[in-house]
Amino acid sequence: MPRPRQPRLTRQLIVESATALIDAEGLPAFSTRRLAAELGVRGPSLYNHFATKDEILDAVADTVTGAVDTSGFVSRDWVTALRDWAWSYRRALTAHPNIVPYLAQGPGRRPAALAMADAVYGGLVRAGWPPARATHIGAALRYFVAGSALGSFARGFVEDPELYAAHYPHLRQAHRLAEHQQSVDEGAFALGLDSLLHGLAAEYARTVDPVESAGPTG
Amino acid sequence: MPRPRQPRLTRQLIVESATALIDAEGLPAFSTRRLAAELGVRGPSLYNHFATKDEILDAVADTVTGAVDTSGFVSRDWVTALRDWAWSYRRALTAHPNIVPYLAQGPGRRPAALAMADAVYGGLVRAGWPPARATHIGAALRYFVAGSALGSFARGFVEDPELYAAHYPHLRQAHRLAEHQQSVDEGAFALGLDSLLHGLAAEYARTVDPVESAGPTG
DNA sequence: CATCTAAACTAGCGGTGTAAGTTTTCATTC
DNA sequence: GAATGAAAACTTACACCGCTAGTTTAGATG
Structure with a gap:
C-alpha cells in the first residue's frame, strides 16, 4: 500500500506505542518490526519519522524524564x-x-x-x-x-x-x-x-x- | 576442521576473551560470532562450553564481582x-x-x-x-x-x-x-x-x- | 581394535536494524 | 486544471544476530 489518505503514523503515536510496548513486554521485545506491527504498518515506515531505533528510544526516555x-x-x-x-x-x-x-x-x-x-x-x-x-x-x-x-x-x-x-x-x-x-x-x-x-x-x-x-x- | 589435537577453547579462555572484547569495544560489539573469531573459532563452537550467550556474560560479570x-x-x-x-x-x-x-x-x-x-x-x-x-x-x-x-x-x-x-x-x-x-x-x-x-x-x-x-x- | 565422547565444523532458521528504490496520495504552483 | 514535488506508505534486500541440527574426526576408554 502506498501513501494513505490520512497518515497512519506520527511521532507522538510512535512514541506512545513504543512506550506501551516496552512497558508491557520489555526492552528486548521492542523491535522496529514489532512496533510497526502494533501500529498496523511495516517496519521501515517508521524511518519516515525517526532516523534510527535509538532515536525512538530517546524520545521515549525523554518523555519519561519529562x-x-x-x-x-x-x-x-x-x-x-x-x-x-x-x-x-x-x-x-x-x-x-x-x-x-x-x-x-x-x-x-x-x-x-x-x-x-x-x-x-x-x-x-x-x-x-x-x-x-x-x-x-x-x-x-x-x-x-x-x-x-x-x-x-x-x-x-x-x-x-x-x-x-x-x-x-x-x-x-x-x-x-x-x-x-x-x-x-x-x-x-x-x-x-x-x-x-x-x-x-x-x-x-x-x-x-x-x-x-x-x-x-x- | 573437526576436533583438534588440543582443544582451542576452555571456559576460562572464553571468559577472558569476552572480557577483553567487551572492555575494548563495548557490549553491543560482543556477539558470539565476533567472540569466536577472536578465539580463532566459528561461532557455534562456543556452545560446547556455554549454553547461551547470557551464560558467558554471567561468567564475565561474576568475575568482575569476584x-x-x-x-x-x-x-x-x-x-x-x-x-x-x-x-x-x-x-x-x-x-x-x-x-x-x-x-x-x-x-x-x-x-x-x-x-x-x-x-x-x-x-x-x-x-x-x-x-x-x-x-x-x-x-x-x-x-x-x-x-x-x-x-x-x-x-x-x-x-x-x-x-x-x-x-x-x-x-x-x-x-x-x-x-x-x-x-x-x-x-x-x-x-x-x-x-x-x-x-x-x-x-x-x-x-x-x-x-x-x-x-x-x- | 571397537566404541564412545568431545569439540570442532557446516548449513540453516527466524529474527534484527536499516538502506534503497517504488508507488501513490496530497499540496502546491504555473 | 495540469504539472510538480514532497510525503508516507510499500517491497526488497543486505549483513548481522543467537542458536539448533547434524556431521566429522581426535582422543579416551573398554
Missing part, C-alpha cells in the same frame, strides 16, 4: 527540593522500569534530561553551594535514583531460595524479603535518601553557612 | 567496612565499565554477587543492625555504586557544548567539567558515599546503640 518535577528548586529550601525531586524522579522511573536500562546510560541528546540537570544545578548554586559541589550533589543523587530504579536488590533473586540458602547462610532471612520486593526497594530508597540528605546538610552547615546553622535555633 | 573485597566486614567497624567495600566495588566496576549495564540488573545466578550480598548483610547484622535495616543499607549502597558506575553524568554529554548551552544556562559551567569526567565522577562518589555513611551513623546512634554513641567520648 515527568520529573523539579519545581521545588525555585520555591523550597534546597534539602526539601532535593528530596521532592529524588522521589519524583524515582516515581517517574519505576512507572516505566523497562526503559531504565536504556535511560541510565547518560542524558545524551534528550532535552528533558538536560533541563532537569539544569534545574538541579541552578537551584543548588542559588542555595549557596559552590558550583563544583552542586555538580557533585546532582550527580550523586542521580546515581542513587538511577541505581535504585535499575538494580533492585530483590528482583535478581531466583525463584527457589533453597537453592543457594545453604551456601550463603546470612541471606536465608534476607532473600525471603524478595517476596516483598517493592517494600524492600522503597525502604532502601527512603533510608538511603534520608541518610544522603542528612550528610549533605551536615556538610552544608560545616562549609557553606556555618553561622546560621550553628545557632541554637537550628 | 574482585570486590568484603573482608572489612569481619575485621573492621561497620562504617569502615561499608566505606572500604563501596570503594572496592566501585573500582571493580569502573575497571570494566562496559559490562556494568548487564551486571546492574540484579545478582541473578552469579555466585560472587550472592557471596558479596551475604558478606555485607552478615556484617551489618553482626554490628547490631536489625535484619530489615541491614537489607536496606546493603541495597542502598549497591544502588549508589551501581548508579555511579553506570550513569556517569559527564559521559552522556555530547561533544559540542555550545549546542545546548544557550538553552540551559546553568549548565554552561557544569558541562565544561565533562572534560574532567573522571574527577567529577570520583568527587560525586566520594561526597555521596561520605554523606550516606554520615547519615547512617546518625541513624545507628539514634536507633541501635544510643548509649555508647551519646557519651562525650563517642
Whole structure:
C-alpha cells in the first residue's frame, strides 16, 4: 500500500506505542518490526519519522524524564527540593522500569534530561553551594535514583531460595524479603535518601553557612 | 576442521576473551560470532562450553564481582567496612565499565554477587543492625555504586557544548567539567558515599546503640 | 581394535536494524 | 486544471544476530 489518505503514523503515536510496548513486554521485545506491527504498518515506515531505533528510544526516555518535577528548586529550601525531586524522579522511573536500562546510560541528546540537570544545578548554586559541589550533589543523587530504579536488590533473586540458602547462610532471612520486593526497594530508597540528605546538610552547615546553622535555633 | 589435537577453547579462555572484547569495544560489539573469531573459532563452537550467550556474560560479570573485597566486614567497624567495600566495588566496576549495564540488573545466578550480598548483610547484622535495616543499607549502597558506575553524568554529554548551552544556562559551567569526567565522577562518589555513611551513623546512634554513641567520648 | 565422547565444523532458521528504490496520495504552483 | 514535488506508505534486500541440527574426526576408554 502506498501513501494513505490520512497518515497512519506520527511521532507522538510512535512514541506512545513504543512506550506501551516496552512497558508491557520489555526492552528486548521492542523491535522496529514489532512496533510497526502494533501500529498496523511495516517496519521501515517508521524511518519516515525517526532516523534510527535509538532515536525512538530517546524520545521515549525523554518523555519519561519529562515527568520529573523539579519545581521545588525555585520555591523550597534546597534539602526539601532535593528530596521532592529524588522521589519524583524515582516515581517517574519505576512507572516505566523497562526503559531504565536504556535511560541510565547518560542524558545524551534528550532535552528533558538536560533541563532537569539544569534545574538541579541552578537551584543548588542559588542555595549557596559552590558550583563544583552542586555538580557533585546532582550527580550523586542521580546515581542513587538511577541505581535504585535499575538494580533492585530483590528482583535478581531466583525463584527457589533453597537453592543457594545453604551456601550463603546470612541471606536465608534476607532473600525471603524478595517476596516483598517493592517494600524492600522503597525502604532502601527512603533510608538511603534520608541518610544522603542528612550528610549533605551536615556538610552544608560545616562549609557553606556555618553561622546560621550553628545557632541554637537550628 | 573437526576436533583438534588440543582443544582451542576452555571456559576460562572464553571468559577472558569476552572480557577483553567487551572492555575494548563495548557490549553491543560482543556477539558470539565476533567472540569466536577472536578465539580463532566459528561461532557455534562456543556452545560446547556455554549454553547461551547470557551464560558467558554471567561468567564475565561474576568475575568482575569476584574482585570486590568484603573482608572489612569481619575485621573492621561497620562504617569502615561499608566505606572500604563501596570503594572496592566501585573500582571493580569502573575497571570494566562496559559490562556494568548487564551486571546492574540484579545478582541473578552469579555466585560472587550472592557471596558479596551475604558478606555485607552478615556484617551489618553482626554490628547490631536489625535484619530489615541491614537489607536496606546493603541495597542502598549497591544502588549508589551501581548508579555511579553506570550513569556517569559527564559521559552522556555530547561533544559540542555550545549546542545546548544557550538553552540551559546553568549548565554552561557544569558541562565544561565533562572534560574532567573522571574527577567529577570520583568527587560525586566520594561526597555521596561520605554523606550516606554520615547519615547512617546518625541513624545507628539514634536507633541501635544510643548509649555508647551519646557519651562525650563517642 | 571397537566404541564412545568431545569439540570442532557446516548449513540453516527466524529474527534484527536499516538502506534503497517504488508507488501513490496530497499540496502546491504555473 | 495540469504539472510538480514532497510525503508516507510499500517491497526488497543486505549483513548481522543467537542458536539448533547434524556431521566429522581426535582422543579416551573398554
